[in-house]
Every structure is written in structure tokens, then in C-alpha cells.
Amino acid sequence: MIKTIDLNFQGIKSTVACFLLKINKELALIECGPESCLKNLKSEIKKNGENAENIKHVFLTHIHLDHAGAAWWFAKNGANIYVHPFGKSHLINPEKLIASAKMIYGKSMNELWGSIEGIDENKVIPVNDKEKIKINHIEIKALHTPGHAKHHISWVIGDSVFTGDVAGAKINNGPLVPACPPPDINVEEWEKSLEIIKEENPKFLYFTHFGKFSYKENEIINLQNTLKEWLIWVKKNRDQNETILIEKFKVYIKKSLKSKLVDDQTIEQYCIANPPYMSILGLKRVLIKKNYDKA
Ligand SMILES: [Zn+2]
Incomplete structure (x- = not known):
């Protein structure tokens, strides 16, 4: 089961999602959103008959705060956090991440992202390109897809790809729109990563911004x-x-x-x-x- 959860970021619908997976009885999330949305996330998980405390795995597409800000809370409750090897140290020691976010967001920092804590080293699992994590009978494959961020992973489950920010945002069936925040946008790398998505030729894409859509190659070209x-x-x-x-x-x-x-x-x-x-x-x-x- 894959369930799209609307985090209602800043009180606005269909802007930031995360995805709840139930594999037999094991619970996982792809993305967990910022800590400022944790209350919403917990209540949405409840509505699905589950408890956030029982999430065992969190797969992050990258460590930007709108995707990963609440990961520490899940780790504290025992979840493993899967991340690109380049993102690992920033999850364990988020000081640098916080400092650079502060430079961009200033006083809005707390309102936007909530609190950020370091994660126990044992709970952060770096995942290599093409590596597969197995949860019961389901394989979750990592595709390293830099460009939006150098620590970006797209997660493949069957015929679906969870694209984080690499395939842009797609909201209410609009076009794919890229997000190009500092510090490590790399347009050439990004284009190569989009070729990787094309090669995968999935049936569905799950956009963190926002939701599930059928894959169309021409949209990626656009x-x-x-x-x-x-x-x-x-x-x-x-x-x-x-x-x-x-x-x-x-x-x-x-x-x-x-x-x-x-x-x-x-x-x-x-x-x-x-x-x-x-x-x-x-x-x-x-x-x-x-x-x-x-x-
Ligand atoms: Zn994002």
C-alpha cells in the first residue's frame, strides 16, 4: 500500500507530500517533510489507522528541510533513515545545514521548518547508487540523481519512481517546474539524472510537490x-x-x-x-x- 499524505505546508494544500508505505505490517515513509508539519503528519498517519511512532524506515530523497526536516524525530523513535552518502554527515551534525538555511530564511526559519536535531549515527544509513533495500518482499532501489542537490536519490518501487525534486514539481496536473535553490544546483548533472529517469521508463512518478501522476517522457524533455x-x-x-x-x-x-x-x-x-x-x-x-x- 502506498498512501500520499498532504502535509498542508504553511496551511496550503497540495504543496508538500510524503508517502506512507505499508509492507505487510511494516511501516515506512518516503520523505517526512519538515518538523513544522510533524503534527499534521502524525494525525494523517492516525487517519490511516497507524501510529507515527511505529514507522521503521524513512527514505529521504535529499536532506533539504522540506523533505527531511523531521527525520530526527522518526530516528528518535527507532526508525532507520536512508540517505545519499553525501547527506549522511549533515543529518548527524546539522549545524552547517541550519546555518546555511538561516542565511536564506532568517527570521522565518522556525515558522517554516520547526526544530532540527542531530540524528544518532547508527540510525543513518547511506545508500549507494542502484543499491536495493529489502523490506519483507518489496525492494526499494536507490537511483543517485544529482542536479537539484548533489545528495539526491530517486527511489524506485516496482513501476513507480519517487522523484523528490529531480523531476520538478507538478501540481494539479500543471507542467513540471524545477526548483533551483542554493547551494549545489548543477544543470548538466540534472539533465543526466533526468536521462536516468527516462531509462527507468516508469509507469508512475510520485512528486513530493505534489502527488502521483502517470509518467510522460515529453514532460521530462520539457x-x-x-x-x-x-x-x-x-x-x-x-x-x-x-x-x-x-x-x-x-x-x-x-x-x-x-x-x-x-x-x-x-x-x-x-x-x-x-x-x-x-x-x-x-x-x-x-x-x-x-x-x-x-x-
Ligand atoms: Zn523540495
């Missing part, structure tokens, strides 16, 4: 194009004052979503799930790192 377009846009506009740049980027994204017939409410949900200002910060960093010539 996402690869969107990533390139965004990078070109930021390259063109990079010299403007940051506040103006962020405003202009918001307008650019909203306009492009509108042209794809996305309604206003859905656009708002996309912006909560993937704040445009974050993508500006992340893409500007790509340009600085790559030392792109000024066009």
Missing part, C-alpha cells in the same frame, strides 16, 4: 528545456539589483505558467512549493561557480 531557459534568463538579467531581479523572475514564471493555462491558485501553490526567489539565488550561484562570461 523540464530539461525549462532548466536551460531559466539559466539563460538569469544569465541575461543577472546584473540587476537582486530585489528587482527576484520580482522580474516571479513575473516571468507566472507568465509562463499562465501561458500553459495554469490557474492562479495553482500558480500560488507552485510558488509556495518552489519559491522563485530561491531559484534566483541558486541559479545566480551556478553562474558564479561556472564563471560564465557576461553575455
Whole structure:
């Protein structure tokens, strides 16, 4: 059984999900959301007739706080936390993660993410590329899929892939929209990771932002194009004052979503799930790192 849980992040529906798996009697989560949503998550698990305390496994696509912020709580209650080897140390000692999040979110930090604690080393299990974790009769395969983050994993179960952020966000049947937050966006790696998803040729994708959809290869191709377009846009506009740049980027994204017939409410949900200002910060960093010539 796979159940999509709406974490009702910031009181907005269909922005951040996690997925409850029941394999025989064993309970697992793919993603666990931020600690600020833990109360919602616990009550949703209850509605499914289960207790959050009984979750034995948490599979993280990556360690960003909207996906993994509450992992420590599950570990404290005995769950194993499966993560990319590059994410392991940050879960055990989250100081660096907290400091860099503070730089971006400032005073909103607590309201957005809630509390963050380090996880006991014995509870953090690094998972290699293509490695399979077996829970009863079910195999859960890791695909290392960097690009959005260098510590990103997509989890494969049968004909479904849980894509975290690598396949972008898809909300209310809108298009795939990437999130490009700092610090380690890598567009070339990201494109390669999307090729890996294509090779897998799944039947369904489960998006953390938000929910289950049939896999369509052309949507992935469109996402690869969107990533390139965004990078070109930021390259063109990079010299403007940051506040103006962020405003202009918001307008650019909203306009492009509108042209794809996305309604206003859905656009708002996309912006909560993937704040445009974050993508500006992340893409500007790509340009600085790559030392792109000024066009
Ligand atoms: Zn995310």
C-alpha cells in the first residue's frame, strides 16, 4: 500500500507530500517533510489507522528541510533513515545545514521548518547508487540523481519512481517546474539524472510537490528545456539589483505558467512549493561557480 499524505505546508494544500508505505505490517515513509508539519503528519498517519511512532524506515530523497526536516524525530523513535552518502554527515551534525538555511530564511526559519536535531549515527544509513533495500518482499532501489542537490536519490518501487525534486514539481496536473535553490544546483548533472529517469521508463512518478501522476517522457524533455531557459534568463538579467531581479523572475514564471493555462491558485501553490526567489539565488550561484562570461 502506498498512501500520499498532504502535509498542508504553511496551511496550503497540495504543496508538500510524503508517502506512507505499508509492507505487510511494516511501516515506512518516503520523505517526512519538515518538523513544522510533524503534527499534521502524525494525525494523517492516525487517519490511516497507524501510529507515527511505529514507522521503521524513512527514505529521504535529499536532506533539504522540506523533505527531511523531521527525520530526527522518526530516528528518535527507532526508525532507520536512508540517505545519499553525501547527506549522511549533515543529518548527524546539522549545524552547517541550519546555518546555511538561516542565511536564506532568517527570521522565518522556525515558522517554516520547526526544530532540527542531530540524528544518532547508527540510525543513518547511506545508500549507494542502484543499491536495493529489502523490506519483507518489496525492494526499494536507490537511483543517485544529482542536479537539484548533489545528495539526491530517486527511489524506485516496482513501476513507480519517487522523484523528490529531480523531476520538478507538478501540481494539479500543471507542467513540471524545477526548483533551483542554493547551494549545489548543477544543470548538466540534472539533465543526466533526468536521462536516468527516462531509462527507468516508469509507469508512475510520485512528486513530493505534489502527488502521483502517470509518467510522460515529453514532460521530462520539457523540464530539461525549462532548466536551460531559466539559466539563460538569469544569465541575461543577472546584473540587476537582486530585489528587482527576484520580482522580474516571479513575473516571468507566472507568465509562463499562465501561458500553459495554469490557474492562479495553482500558480500560488507552485510558488509556495518552489519559491522563485530561491531559484534566483541558486541559479545566480551556478553562474558564479561556472564563471560564465557576461553575455
Ligand atoms: Zn523540495
